[in-house]
Amino acid sequence: MGVLARGRVASGSYAAEWIFTDRRGGLSHSPYDSLNVGASVGDDAIAVENNRRLVAGYLGAQGIALARQVHGRDVVHLRSVPDPVPDADAVITDIPGLPIGTQVADCVPILLADLAGGKVAAVHAGWRGVVAGVLPAALERLSPLGPVQAWVGPAICSACYEVSEQVRDEVASAAPTAAAMTRQGTPAVDLRAGVLEQLRHNGIEGVLVGGCTYETPTLYSYRRDHVTGRQMGVIVLRDAGDGA
Numbered sequence: 556m557g558v559l560a561r562g563r564v565a566s567g568s569y570a571a572e573w574i575f576t577d578r579r580g581g582l583s584h585s586p587y588d589s590l591n592v593g594a595s596v597g598d599d600a601i602a603v604e605n606n607r608r609l610v611a612g613y614l615g616a617q618g619i620a621l622a623r624q625v626h627g628r629d630v631v632h633l634r635s636v637p638d639p640v641p642d643a644d645a646v647i648t649d650i651p652g653l654p655i656g657t658q659v660a661d662c663v664p665i666l667l668a669d670l671a672g673g674k675v676a677a678v679h680a681g682w683r684g685v686v687a688g689v690l691p692a693a694l695e696r697l698s699p700l701g702p703v704q705a706w707v708g709p710a711i712c713s714a715c716y717e718v719s720e721q722v723r724d725e726v727a728s729a730a731p732t733a734a735a736m737t738r739q740g741t742p743a744v745d746l747r748a749g750v751l752e753q754l755r756h757n758g759i760e761g762v763l764v765g766g767c768t769y770e771t772p773t774l775y776s777y778r779r780d781h782v783t784g785r786q787m788g789v790i791v792l793r794d795a796g797d798g799a
Contacts, residue, residue, distance in 0.1 A: 556580040556609045557590045557773070559786070560764045564668060564704055565795050569651070571668035571675050572614065573790040575708040575764055577773045581606040583784060591775070591784025593658050595623075598784060611654060614791050619654045622646050624679045628687040630696040645678040645693035648792065656789040660775040661716075661768050663746045664708035664788030665690060665761070671701025675790045682722060685749045686729045694757050705754050708788045709765030709774055713745035714738045716769075716778065729753075 557579030563572045581590025582605050587598040592610060594603050611619050618636040622643035631643040634650050646655040655677045657664045662681035669675070678684075678693045694703070713735035718726075723742040726749060727734035733749030736742065747763065754761040768776040775783045 556613055558613070559709065559774070562706070564670070566670040566701075568795055569670045569673050570793045570795045570797065571670060571704070571790055572793060573666045573668075573706055573788070574610075574613070575664065575788050576610060576786045578775050578784060578786060579773055581609065586780065586782050587784040590786070592787045593660070593785030596784060597782065610656075610787060610789060614654050614789065616652060616654050616791065619656045619787075619789060620646060620648060621656050621658070624658065626681055626683040626687075628684065628689040628692045630689075630693050632696070644680070644684055644689045645676060645696070647674055647676045647693065647697055649674045651792045651794050651797070654789050654791040656787045658785040658787050659708070659710065659768075660777040660783055660785050661711040663710040663750050665750060666706045666708070666788050666790040667693065667697065668704045668790065668792075669697055669699035669701060670704070672697075672699055673792065674699070675792045677788060677790055680746065680750055682718065682726050682744050682746060685733060685746065685753070686725050688729065688753075690750060690753045691757065703757075703759050705759050705761040706764050706788075707747055707750055707754075707761045709768050709771065709786075710746050711769045711776065711778055712767035713743040713748070715767060716743050716746070717741050718744050
C-alpha cells in the first residue's frame with residue numbers, strides 16, 4: 556500500500572499515529588490507478604471500498620471515519636464509522652483506535668492532534684475552505700487542552716495553481732500570505748501558505764509533509780488530470796501504551 560509519509564507522537568496518556576497516502580499499491584484501474592479512496596469520482600465502488608480497507612488495515616482498523624466533503628466549514632465529531640456519511644469538511648474524534656481521514660487531489664489535508672485533551676482531527680481545505688475558515692472552525696470545535704500538533708500534507712503549489720484575480724483576492728482576505736503568482740506571472744493561490752498562516756494565528760506551527768500534487772506523478776491531482784482519484788490523510792488516536 557502506498558504511504559507517502561507516516562509518523563507517531565506521544566504525550567501523557569495519549570499518542571497519535573498519522574499517514575498520508577499516495578496513489579500506489581491499490582486495486583483501482585486507470586485513470587484511478589491505483590490506491591484511489593474517493594467514492595464520488597466515478598471509480599468502481601468495490602475497488603474504492605477495498606482500497607479504503609487497505610488503508611484502515613495498515614493502521615490496524617476495520618474502517619475509517621469520513622465525511623462527505625462539500626468545501627464548507629462544518630465540523631463533525633464522530634465516535635464510529637458513520638452511516639449515513641455526514642456532510643462536513645472537518646472530522647474530530649476522541650475514540651482511541653478509530654482512524655479519521657480527509658480526501659484530496661490538490662486541496663490541503665490537515666491532521667491535528669490535541670494529546671492533552673485526547674482528541675484528533677482531519678481537515679479538508681481548498682481555497683473555498685480557507686475563505687470559509689474551516690481550519691479555525693475545527694480548532695474552535697477541538698477546544699484543545701494543551702499544545703496542538705499539526706501536519707499539512709501535499710497540495711498543489713502556487714506555481715501550478717492559476718486562479719482568477721477575484722479568487723486570489725478572496726483567499727488573501729482570509730489569509731494574506733496565500734496570495735501568489737504562477738511561474739507565468741498570473742494570479743495564483745498558495746493554499747498551504749494560507750493554512751500555515753491560519754495555524755500560526757492560533758499559536759500552532761504546522762509541519763509540511765510532501766510537495767506539490769500537480770508536479771508529483773505518484774499523487775493524484777485534479778488540476779493536472781481532471782478525471783482522477785483521491786489520496787488521503789489519516790490520523791488515529793491511541794492510548795500511549797498502545798504500540799499498534
